Amino acid sequence: MPNLQFTKPQADTIAVSGELTRDSLTNESLLNQLLENAQSVLYFDLSEVSRVDTAGLAWLIHSLGKLKQQDVRLELKNVPDQLQNLMALGQVSNLFE
Secondary structure: OOOEEEEEEEOOEEEEEEEEOOOOOOOOHHHHHHHOOOOOEEEEEEEEEEEEOHHHHHHHHHHHHHHHHOOOEEEEEOOOHHHHHHHHHOOOHHHHO
């Protein structure tokens, strides 16, 4: 199973590392703990994401909606080229602006 890790180097940032794929997105409990007490803006730093697929993109969109319900804006930092291409193909780039 591909490795996916979440860390919180700063109060407003969650660093995502490993593969953001269908095979790695099986347990959201760690992320749910990190999302607790989120402020008005939360950043996902994707600089250490080695691979992403459409399930990873769908998960990001799901997270965006979940945070929006809490009045928290999600912003992506250091978006890998592979994810930028998927976002362009799916015409969802504007969701994260």
